[in-house]
Amino acid sequence: MEGLNIRNCVRCKKIFAPVGKEKICPECRAKDIEIEERVKAYVRDHRGITVNQLIEGTGVPAKIIWRMIQQGLFENSGLLDAQYPCGNCGKLISKDVYCSECASKLKENAQKFAAAMTSKRKRAAEKKTQSSGKTFSDSMYDEINSSRNR
Ligand SMILES: [Zn+2]
Ligand SMILES: [Zn+2]
Numbered sequence: 001m002e003g004l005n006i007r008n009c010v011r012c013k014k015i016f017a018p019v020g021k022e023k024i025c026p027e028c029r030a031k032d033i034e035i036e037e038r039v040k041a042y043v044r045d046h047r048g049i050t051v052n053q054l055i056e057g058t059g060v061p062a063k064i065i066w067r068m069i070q071q072g073l074f075e076n077s078g079l080l081d082a083q084y085p086c087g088n089c090g091k092l093i094s095k096d097v098y099c100s101e102c103a104s105k106l107k108e109n110a111q112k113f114a115a116a117m118t119s120k121r122k123r124a125a126e127k128k129t130q131s132s133g134k135t136f137s138d139s140m141y142d143e144i145n146s147s148r149n150r
Contacts, residue, residue: 035060036068040077047078054079
């Protein structure tokens with residue numbers, strides 16, 4: 001039997017029934033939309049303002065403004081310097097979550113990690129075959145071989 005699809009809103013912790021994969025309840029979502037509309041209207045009324053002026057003027061937390069920039073909500077809106085800090089080093093960027101340096105560094109780290117995992121797995125597999133696969137006759141053969149080379 002399928003249980004009732006309910007979850008706690010990550011914002012206000014209230015229980016709600018999500019229609020899709022929403023993490024926040026309809027009330028918090030409505031608040032978000034209201035803030036977004038207010039911010040967008042502010043930019044419309046103050047074309048040519050900067051991000052800092054927008055944050056100051058609306059009193060909306062910078063994090064929300066940055067998320068909206070990242071989502072591309074200010075394209076052709078008249079907002080100047082539509083940038084936000086890189087999620088890793090804080091450098092101002094205008095697309096993606098990380099700046100290009102951090103993105104390539106993180107990618108490199110991920111590849112290194114994957115490579116380390118692969119070699120670790122390989123080593124474990126080799127160890128297994130060595131300990132279980134090497135028989136007495138194998139080592140005898142090795143010995144004969146090495147004495148022959150002498
Ligand atoms: Zn909520
Ligand atoms: Zn960065």
